[in-house]
Amino acid sequence: MNGTLPEDAALSAVADWLSASSSTVVLTGAGMSTESGLPDFRSTSGWWKQIDPRRVASVEALEQNYSLFAEFYRMRLERLHDCQPHRGHLILAEWERRGIVSAIVTQNVDGLHQRAGSNQVAELHGSLSRIRCHACGTGAAVERFMNGDRCGRCGGKLRPAVVLFGEMLPEDAWEHAVQAISRAELLLVIGTSLEVYPASQLPLMTRGRVVMINAEETALDHRFALTIRGKAGETLQQLERLLTGKNEEDGSEK
Numbered sequence: 001m002n003g004t005l006p007e008d009a010a011l012s013a014v015a016d017w018l019s020a021s022s023s024t025v026v027l028t029g030a031g032m033s034t035e036s037g038l039p040d041f042r043s044t045s046g047w048w049k050q051i052d053p054r055r056v057a058s059v060e061a062l063e064q065n066y067s068l069f070a071e072f073y074r075m076r077l078e079r080l081h082d083c084q085p086h087r088g089h090l091i092l093a094e095w096e097r098r099g100i101v102s103a104i105v106t107q108n109v110d111g112l113h114q115r116a117g118s119n120q121v122a123e124l125h126g127s128l129s130r131i132r133c134h135a136c137g138t139g140a141a142v143e144r145f146m147n148g149d150r151c152g153r154c155g156g157k158l159r160p161a162v163v164l165f166g167e168m169l170p171e172d173a174w175e176h177a178v179q180a181i182s183r184a185e186l187l188l189v190i191g192t193s194l195e196v197y198p199a200s201q202l203p204l205m206t207r208g209r210v211v212m213i214n215a216e217e218t219a220l221d222h223r224f225a226l227t228i229r230g231k232a233g234e235t236l237q238q239l240e241r242l243l244t245g246k247n248e249e250d251g252s253e254k
């Protein structure tokens with residue numbers, strides 16, 4: 001089967017696959033967090049439509065234009081401070097508790113999955129709210145970065161522990177992601193354009209079924225068992241209703 005079922009039939013198929021699968025992994029991208037109020041990168045309102053990533057999110061930017069680099073990441077940390085996980089994040093955390101989801105692999109650096117209660121999360125692109133020195137690696141409090149302080153140990157530049165353009169992915173998170181995804185029976189890919197290598201290769205590394213839930217078409221959609229065009233949070237709520245047979249909002253039977 002691939003990608004062309006009517007929406008209701010597609011949702012029921014995914015709910016059935018979720019119930020039957022003994023190992024489901026979820027791969028998320030920035031589209032998972034837009035319903036929490038964080039912009040993604042490549043949509044019309046995305047960060048990279050307004051700013052060239054090489055100017056603010058690269059090793060070169062950090063080393064040669066630190067004030068602009070730091071301003072960009074302070075702005076993202078401030079925005080994150082005002083955001084909460086949405087219902088979709090909470091459902092994924094609940095699915096982990098109920099044994100429906102075994103792991104989340106995320107390209108997001110916002111920590112919203114963990115704040116929603118997910119424990120098995122591999123952060124492929126690091127974390128915005130972990131601050132360290134670019135020179136010596138010593139950790140520092142977020143407040144020190146927000147205040148424009150330097151490393152207390154060596155005086156080096158403080159930075160978020162995110163993967164910048166020009167840097168490698170953290171090896172342990174990548175290994176974990178490859179292991180979990182290659183063994184999965186079902187992989188839900190949610191809210192990612194799959195334009196960034198190597199994360200874009202992960203959905204092609206599984207022996208299991210792949211379901212794509214995304215607001216827009218991606219270049220790899222034809223490779224997946226099913227594609228659902230919709231919002232992450234809304235689609236997860238629809239799936240949860242099918243799984244529990246109840247309407248989440250009013251608690252009534254379906």
Ligand code: OAD
Nearest residue numbers: 029030031034040041042107191192193214215216231232
């Ligand atoms: P993108 O901005 O490239 O893709 C986000 C996708 O989510 C787009 O296809 C949107 O249409 C879709 N989308 C937006 N809101 C949605 C919603 N509510 N529900 C479902 N889909 C929605 O973001 P990523 O694929 O995550 O890397 O980008 C990958 C990496 O590129 C990021 O981790 C970041 C960036 O450069 C680093 O910073 C290292």
